[in-house]
Amino acid sequence: xxxxxxxxxxxxxxxxxxxxxxxxxxxxxxxxxxxxxxxxxxxxxxxxxxxxxxxxxxxxxxxxxxxxxxxxxxxxxxxxxxxxxxxxxxxxxxxxxxxxxxxxxxxxxxxxxxxxxxxxxxxxxxxxxxxxxxxxxxxxxxxxxxxxxxxxxxxxxxxxxxxxxxxxxxxxxxxxxxxxxxxxxxxxxxxxxxxxxxxxxxxxxxxxxxxxxxxxxxxxxxxxxxxxxxxxxxxxxxxxxxxxxxxxxxxxxxxxxxxxxxxxxxxxxxxxxxxxxxxxxxxxxx
Numbered sequence: 001x002x003x004x005x006x007x008x009x010x011x012x013x014x015x016x017x018x019x020x021x022x023x024x025x026x027x028x029x030x031x032x033x034x035x036x037x038x039x040x041x042x043x044x045x046x047x048x049x050x051x052x053x054x055x056x057x058x059x060x061x062x063x064x065x066x067x068x069x070x071x072x073x074x075x076x077x078x079x080x081x082x083x084x085x086x087x088x089x090x091x092x093x094x095x096x097x098x099x100x101x102x103x104x105x106x107x108x109x110x111x112x113x114x115x116x117x118x119x120x121x122x123x124x125x126x127x128x129x130x131x132x133x134x135x136x137x138x139x140x141x142x143x144x145x146x147x148x149x150x151x152x153x154x155x156x157x158x159x160x161x162x163x164x165x166x167x168x169x170x171x172x173x174x175x176x177x178x179x180x181x182x183x184x185x186x187x188x189x190x191x192x193x194x195x196x197x198x199x200x201x202x203x204x205x206x207x208x209x210x211x212x213x214x215x216x217x218x219x220x221x222x223x224x225x226x227x228x229x230x231x232x233x234x235x236x237x238x239x240x241x242x243x244x245x246x247x248x249x250x251x252x253x254x255x256x257x258x259x260x261x262x263x264x265x266x267x268x269x270x271x272x273x274x275x276x277x278x279x280x281x282x283x284x285x286x
Contacts, residue, residue, distance in 0.1 A: 019051035024058060029094040031057045041094055059094040063155060066105070068112045070161070077124040082163035085139070087112050088156040089147065096151025104150055108143070112157070115142050125168075132159050 023046055024030045030042035033055040042056065049056050070084040089108060091097045097104050119138050120128055128135065136157050143154040164172070206212045 016051060020048050022047045022049055022056045022058075024056075027062050028058045028060055031059060031094050031098045033057065038095055038099065057098050059091055059097055061091055061094070063088055063090045064105070066109060066112070067160070068109070068116055070163070071113055071117050071120075073117050073120045075120065075125045075128060076122060079125045079168060080165060081120075081125065081128065082161075083116060083120050083128070083159060084161045085112070085116055085136075085157060085159045087143070087154060089143075089152050089154045091151055092153045093151030096149070101150045104152055107150065108147060108152065108154075111146055112139075112143060115139050118142075125164075128162065135159060 022030065022042075024042055024044045026044045028044060030047060032039050032042055032049065034050070034053060047056065066087045066089065068085040068087055070082045072080065073083055074080050087108065091104070101107050116139060119135055119142065123131070123135065136159060139157045140154050143157065147154055206216070
């Protein structure tokens, strides 16, 4: 045998080995077809197949992240919104994912879009914004019913973005502003009621203990004297001050009336008559 023959044999062996050896990665499984029929699943590692007769299809078992493009949806209360989501799924049956459907990724993308439109359209706008967990769960359950026949399990579906019309955004902003104003007024009214109750209790305490008012006045003087100013304040109860002022004015008026002399009336002096010696009547004087 010549050198050319040896080289040809070696090349043929290398070619057969290249066509026979397959490597299945750790995150994959291989579906082996022999003459067009599925003969089994090959685990990760180095696998040998019969060239030309066998075909090994490798299927990834990792979780796939698939964005669901934005869908124009009309909610149950006739509000137009654009909703986008993201779905997570993985292959659980390698044979079904190859035999049952031609392109599992494209199929899941399309059915996820239609399911998203269907589920969101059954809810109102408020429910869509507040009950996203329930919507995500409903979408995932509907997808699992279909995709399990394809050997695929949907692990998670999440609404990613909800776009509202500008008019609806303005209306919701006004509603939120009115709600906050209502809460502020209620809180303010409750504060006024509590303050009035506290002031009433304080006034009752001061009526029972008069010195408490004086102590409060002294405290007010201390608070006023914190700042460097030249104002001098003498606190006094208002009603007692008015009463004392009235008493003072009355005393002043009485003193003024007592100091003015009254006019002198003429005094008529009647001379005494001597009695007659014989005890007769006294003659009247003219």
